[in-house]
Structure formats: structure tokens, C-alpha cells
Amino acid sequence: MRYDHQAVEAKWQARWEADDAFATPTDRTRPKYYVLDMFPYPSGSGLHVGHPKGYVATDVVARAKRMMGFNVLRVMGWDSFGLPAERQADREGKHPREITKRNIATFKGQLARLGLSYDWSRELATSDERYYRWTQWIFLKLYEQGLAYQADVPVNWCPALGTVLSNEEVKDGKYVETGDPVERRNMKQWMFKITVYGDRLLEDLEDLDWPEGIKQMQREWIGRSEGAHIRFDVDGHDERIEVFTTRPDTLFGCTYVVLAPEHELVDQITTDAQRAAVAEYRTAVGAMSERDRTTQAADAPKTGVATGAWAVNPVNGEKIPIWIADYVLAGYGTGAVFACPAHDERDYAFAKTFELPIREVVSGGDVAAAAYTGDGAHVNSSFMDGLHIDDAKKAVIAWLEEHDAGAGTVQYRLRDWLFSRQRYWGEPFPLVHTEDGEVVTVPEDQLPVRLPELDAYKPTADGRPPLARAEDWVQTTTPDGRPAVRETNTMPQWAGSCWYYLRFISPTSDEFAWDPDEERYWMPVDLYVGGAEHAVLHLLYARFWHKVLYDCGLVNTKEPFQRLFNQGMIHAMSFNDSPDGRGKFYYPSQVEETAQGSGEWRVKETGEPVFTKVMKMSKSRYNVTNPDDMCRDHGADAMRLYEMFMGPLEDGAMWEDSGVAGTRRFLEKAWRLVVDNPKLVDGPIANPDVERALHSAIRKVTKSVETLRFNTAISEMMIFVNAATKAKAISREWMSAFVRILAPFAPHVAEELWETLGQHEALVSAAWPEWDEEKLKVAAITYAVQVNGKMRGTIDMPVDAAKDAVIGAAKALESVSRLLDGKTIRREIFVPKRLVNIVAN
């Protein structure tokens, strides 16, 4: 019987469904394993082969863990609120719900074909009202904790979309999805005080089993820095300017103060003589797009203008000029800095530009030539003279605190989280506003606050969010009967993904968001796999919510995701008529190589040359491979195997269809060992080499379930299959063990072979085979023989051969004795079971 992958896959997928094979176990006596994929946004374009790479990896782990006796929670859902569906709905004149439903069906169908062992009874979608009811409930928890507030903040306003975008959705002053321009505008928005949790978000990273790079990115994002607030009196005013600095020790080197152009004191302190210049500068800066202000490098020319006002340095009473400059950011620290040009590169550049004085206060550099930021003894610094940076900081902070001129403080780069969007397709806030401006929460038993039906999803003519169109919905009352209007902003897409891992625990309950007992059993997530693009935001937001829930006593772990793993992206060759990849892309079918192996390509139709470049697989680059095609041509099993075989899971790798053909051949070979093979026998067979290959494969695959190094595990399985193919006789017992370690990777073929071997127990819960150290032992060791560090041959010796015997045998080699002839042996290196090296001259 031939290996007909389509028949085999259809058969076993139907069987699994009929048997409910991947239902989450309910007994609580066994150890648990919660393995989770970062759930996708179901886009309209469907999946390419890059998307399921992480899902295949987690499926291998899930299937293996089940066989190892764990209760496995393995689930999939949809991050289904979001702007693209809303925009698509607008284009098609349909409801976003319809678009979302359609996209989910496409995604689910594609995933189903891969034989991924999800418990589909736990499927969830964040846009489902039975789900977002609880998202609103969690919002209330945060609100009750005093973590939500409204603020008039500068936001990324996209006029074309009529909505506010989050910082991460804006790049180079444009919306990343559509390229529409984005501008800054002050608007009243809901904010979360994530900064309150800054220290804990930072500290608790320590105990997580996450890639070091991701932890580092989170640390930098939080950006904790210790320093001091220092207050400067403004000469002739009652106002004081507060600055933040990490180098209070350089205070005696301060020769001017700089405010952000937006700083609130600018208007008050600017002198009449400077008023026009200041106004002009502020207008110029205000006209610059966010892009212009943020893409400037640190070494960009410095601009600024003096206010004409003077500040008083608290430590020495010196009067120093107050400037404004755009290199001081309004949003960080206090929006004001004191400048010590001698020991800060930006201040130095600024002082040089405007010929401001530079005063050395830390010795060790040449401040006439450049800013010196290194350590050294302080000079010109009164009570700090002679101290190095650390001690000088302590001394000056003590002085400032004593004289009520400042204090030591900690500053975060992390900002509070802008949590509202002017969109339709998101969670409504469970809040109403009374006529006198009071914000009242919607009681828990009245959740969910459902999205109203609208006839259009655009903002209103007067610029209010789409929900404002639902007049009847907006007009409501408070629980105590006062008239009120509903909040018309919706939550950002991050909301749903902040807690979905908890909902999977009790996905269908209308009684609670999750069952506390079940939560105690399943949490934390043991393995969380997804792309590195979520390194900061999703993971930080989810950790924040989780910590709030922890503080409310609603979850029992401090952190949601114990182990995190980032799978690498899949790349593919792309063809573009511009060498930098910015021109027109062509499909592989539209181009041809000018001569085989030439590496030069042209467009078939026009003969125009095209440039090849390996790029991330994406629809816009015309270089995607559809998993459905792979399943049809080579089978889901071959594709799964190839994705795991391409290279280390964390690395990017280039997709090649021929690679799938290779893993398919491997499956064919395995098939032939079991199906209609006359060499397959019942009794035990003594064949140490094949047995060693088998046990080596068992060991490697078993370990790979922890290390996720599947590429080498698969290669060990290939070695076994090659060895078994060459053997004169094959034991049924070997194949039974082999099929079980193959099962997580290629589950459909494995099921078929398992059945063919006459096994009746379900393979998905069959016992995982164990390797036998005895079987891994070899009878003889091949020693490498070196003379003066160069390879001169090998010798086979018994495992327990003594040093002298091995060295004797090495010297007896003709290739060795020839070289030793007439020389004196200086040293003999012997590495047991590895090599001998004879040093002679």
C-alpha cells in the first residue's frame, strides 16, 4: 500500500474529531502543562507557511507532553477586534462581525488541515460579547484600583481614519498599515497608570525563563534611571523650575538651563525682548511632524533660543540663562534640564553652537575638545571636590534635600498607557458620564455593554467616535436613575490579548471570567511561543494586567508566562525590479533565471532584469507559500516536519519547497519500513547499531521537547530510519518505539503506522518510549590520532582500553611512526574516548 497522505490525513483528522482526542483532561491528579501560542489576528489574507511555524512547535511539545503523562492545555483563539476588519466592513458595506467571522473560518480551516491538536471546544474570540463582557469586568477592576484616569494628552491623530493611533501604530509620521499621515493633537483620553507598576515589571523579569534579549528590551522600555529632581528659582519670579538629572554631581558645572519648547513656564518667564524669537521658535517646532523631531540623530545640529530669563543655581547662587530647545522632550522627566556642557555630549554641542560657557567639574578629560562623561575626581565643586561620581551624587543629593532644593528620585521612560481609541470594532468602556461630569461605572451584573448596531463605522461629522452615532445607545441613565451618556471611546486591541490566557481556563463560563480552582491548577503558562515583534508591548501590557489581578487576589501567580520562546521568521526569495527592494515585486512564476545557476533573473514577459533578495515572507512581497498547497502536494506531516527541520526554531530560515520534498521522502522511508515490509519481524533482533540509532533518536527527541531543538532531533530520527532501512531484519518493537517519537512531528502518518503495527491503544495517549543507556554504549571507540596537533589517522580501541594501550596502538600506525622517526617525543596527550596527540620534534 502506497503512502497516500491525503487519505491518511483525512482519516485521522476525522478520527480525532470523533474521539474528541484533544479534549482537555479533567482529572487533577496528574501534572499539568499549559502550552500557548500567541493567538492571531484573523486577517483577510489567510495564512502563509510562516504563520504556523510556532504552532507546529507547540503542537510537537503538546503531543509529546500528553504521551509523557501530562494534562495538557492546548488552545487556540482569535484576537478579533481591530481596525482592519472595521475598514474592510466599510469597503464591503458589511458588519465587521461578518468580516471577522469569515476571516476566522478561513484561518481555522487552514489550521485544521495541519492536524494541530487544539482543544477546539475552548476556542474563543475577543470580539465575542461573552468574552468582552469579562474584558470590561477586568477594566472595572483596574478602574476600582484607581489605575484608570482621563487626561488631555497629545495623541497620534490620523485625520484619514478619524482615530487616535497608539505610538506603536505610527512610524515615520504615518499609520503603519495604510501610510496615512498622522499628526499630534491634544485630546481627552483614558489612561492606565502602568508606571505605578514600573518597578515590579522590572524586578519580576529576573525569575522568568525568557530570552535574555527580550528581557533586556523590556528593561530598556521601562527605562528606570536614578537621579535627582533639582529646583531652580527663576530670577524675578515666584516660579521655580524643576529639572530631572542623572548627574546631580555636575551641578557646579551648570552654565544654563533648558526647557522643552512646550514647557508651561515658557510664556510666563520669557522677557519682552525675547518674546518674538521664542514664539517663532515654538511655532517652528510645533510645525515639525513627530517624524522630524524623533528621527533626528543625537548628533543633529542643535537649535534653540534664549528666553531672556535667568535661573538661580541652588548650590552656588549663580545666575544662569534659561533657554528653550527641542532636544529637551516635554514628555520625559520634568521637561526641563540643567545643562552641564563639560560632561554631557548634547549640552556640549548646544553650548558650542550658542557660545555658552563650559566649566569642568570632573577631572580626567579635556573639556576644551569634547564633553567628558567618564569618572574622575570632582573639581570646582565646593563640598564635592575630590569625590568621584558615586560619592559626589550622594553628597549633592544630601545637600539638596537639606536645603529644600531637590531630592533623589527615580524616573521611568515608561509612560502611562493610552487606552482609548475612536473606533467601532473594540470593547466599549463600561462607563457613563453624568451631566455634571461625574464618571459612573456600569455595574458588573449589567455587563456586557454591547456594541450598538450602526449604519456606518466612521467618526461623526463633528469628529466624535463612531459609537456617538448610536444616539439611543449613548443616552442612558446611571444605576441610581440620573441621566447620563455612555463613553463612546472603545478599548485598544491590546485589551483582549491582555488576559486571553486566563479565559482559556474556563472559556465558556458566564459565571466567572475563570474558575479560581482551575486557575490555580493551570497557571502559569508553562510555555508561551510567538514572534519577537511582541517583545515589549503585548507582553508588558499583559504582565501589567496580570499583576493588578494578582493584587486583587484574582490570580495566584505574579507572572503569567513562565517561559517564553520566540520562533524565527520564515523568509523567501523575492524578486524586485529595484536592487533595494523598493520597486515592483514579481511572483516567482513571472520570472526566470537567465541561465541555470547564473543567479541573474529577468521578467519572462519583458526580459527586464529583476533583483533577488531574501526577505521576510509576506503577501506584499509576492513571496508567500500557501500551506494549503503544501498539504495538498506533500502532506501536512511533511510540511510540519520541514518547518521543524529547517534550522533552530528561534532562527529565521529560508523557505524552499524542495525541503518539504525531502522530509516527505523521509516519511516514505519510514512508511516502507512498516507497511508491507517482509523484513519486519515479531521477535527481538540483535542489531546493536540499529538499536543504538533508535535509542539515540529517542533520547534526542525526548530532550528536544524541553530544549525545542527539533532540527537535530529530526536528523537523529532520519539516521535511525536510514540504519533500519539497511538492516536485514527489523523488529516490530523498534518500529513501535520509533512511531511514538515520530508522532508529535508527523501525527497522521504515525497514527497510520501505529495501526498497521497492530496497536490498539490510542497513539495520542500512548506511553512515551524511554531510551536505554545500555543500548547507547558502543563496543569500540574510534580514537583520533594526532602528531603535533595534526590529524594523522584513527584507531579503533575497546571502550575500556588503557592509556598506554591506545598510545601504543597510535604509534604503531604507519602514518604516525613515519613522522616520529628520528624525533624525540616530548609529550603524549591522551583524552579518554576521544584522541591521542603525540608531540615530538
Add this chain to the structure above:
RNA sequence: GGGGGCGUGGCGGAAUUGGUAGACGCGCUCGAUUCAAAAUCGAGUGGCAUAGCCGUGAGGGUUCGAGUCCCUCCGCCCCUACCA
């Protein structure tokens, strides 16, 4: 500018962590099978001036021995960007 990662055959990648570089797979070559092709099977496959020499981006160092450790340089990728 800062931070992180990486450089190994024609290609993807292995290498017990300082001990036979190139496992396994792709591709390629030859052979078997076939009227022929595909598929399949078998053999081979780092380079070269082939008793040997050279080879892990380049150069230096440590060592009996370096892909692996240390310095200098070159190149590529990712993240970040005036954060005081």
C-alpha cells in the same frame, strides 16, 4: 549614536561546549530500473597543483590542540533612537 545577535561547502544547517569540522537534509554527479521520463533504489559529493597541502569573514594571540577562548578589523541582521 546606543543595545543585542550573527558570519562554517553550491544551499539550510551539525559539531558531545577546547578534542576526527561539515552530522542530517536540499542540490549536484555517476550507476541501477525504464522504450523514455518522473518517482524510487545504490554510490559519490569542502577546495586544490591529491604519497600531500589548504580550509569555519580577515589578521594576530593563548594552547599539545581553536569553528569554539582573548585582542584588532571587516561585513550582515534585528531592536532603539536627543530619555537629561
